[in-house]
Amino acid sequence: MDGKIIYFVQSILILTMGKPVISVVTICYNSVRTIEETLQSVISQKYPYLDYVIIDGGSTDGTLDVVERYQEYLGYFHSEPDEGISDAFNRGILHAKGDLIVIINSDDILLPNALEEVARYYEPGIDIYRGNVIIRNKDTGFTGRDIPSMKFPLMPFFVNVDHQGTFVTAAAYRRWGGYDVKFRYMMDHDFLARAYQGGARFKYVPADLAEFRLGGVSVAPISAKRYDIEHIVLNNGGGRWLAKFCYFYFWAFDCVKRLIICIFGIDMLKRMHYAKTNKG
Incomplete structure (x- = not known):
């Protein structure tokens, strides 16, 4: 299903259920040793309105191969050299579709049920x-x-x-x-x-x-x-x-x-x- 259609359906559901779409932005560069644990911590969230964005700074160490294995879970992924951490953050925010946006870097972990906890207080x-x-x-x-x-x-x-x-x-x-x-x-x-x-x-x-x-x-x-x-x-x-x-x-x-x-x-x-x- 087209990403825009999915996001439209999510938005309609939110209006009736009161839960926000939450975008998780992960920036990475040559993070092959840590990024898979980060990816798994995000996609294992039992929250139905997740939008996952990955911004890679042009990795050459196998990071892209790891990310490719999780492509089906991603709302947006792009890899090219950037101007540093702030620039990568901004690129991720630009492509995020959520009502809420959190930045989880490629050596950090999103704890279980974190998105559901935040949605409770939305x-x-x-x-x-x-x-x-x-x-x-x-x-x-x-x-x-x-x-x-x-x-x-x-x-x-x-x-x-x-x-x-x-x-x-x-x-x-x-x-x-x-x-x-x-x-x-x-x-x-x-x-x-x-x-x-x-x-x-x-x-x-x-x-x-x-x-x-x-x-x-x-x-x-x-x-x-x-x-x-x-x-x-x-x-x-x-x-x-x-x-x-x-x-x-x-x-x-x-x-x-x-x-x-x-x-x-x-x-x-x-x-x-x-x-x-x-x-x-």
Whole structure:
């Protein structure tokens, strides 16, 4: 059946049943070791109104062969070089057909029944839904639970971003725009701050929705994130000196974290930050 016809039928059903179409966007590049687990976590969701979009950055390691095996479950798939993570996010959003859109990267996991949980809390007028994210270090066995922040003030201190547990309405993306392609690390924080400062309505979903694997850009040195940190402040009306102070704070805080890691190990640092979980 043609994709447009399927989407039209889904839309009619939603009007009568009150459930949204949910688009899951996965971006990937040379992710052959991890993407199949991500794919299976999405297609195993027992939610009838799923739209799955995969944006590949031109993989050469066998990632495309894995994705090809799941082609029948995909609403859209395309592979070509892009301009980075933000650009890939934006391409996925452009092709998403859902009322809600969540981004699950190729080394992250959508937890069982996550889409059904979010749909239970769906209501008109809410722009962004936020649920818990399980943090996992596969090397040490550590797991923790990140409770998402619901406010994003001008000074972005002590904020839990967790885009894996963030479901944004298509209307919110149209209103506040997508992800700034100049950002390389904190593009999700920038978007949420922009939406919050613009009056977006947030709603907490009290459930574990996704699993984030420690690593990737999340462990980049703080100096590499300077542009992103300063422009989260600048993009939301803060002055240049305030932006520089914000970067200095993050730099100093990063030094303290590295000291804790050197003395006690990375798991101690994570235990200090994340709530306990018995997920193993």
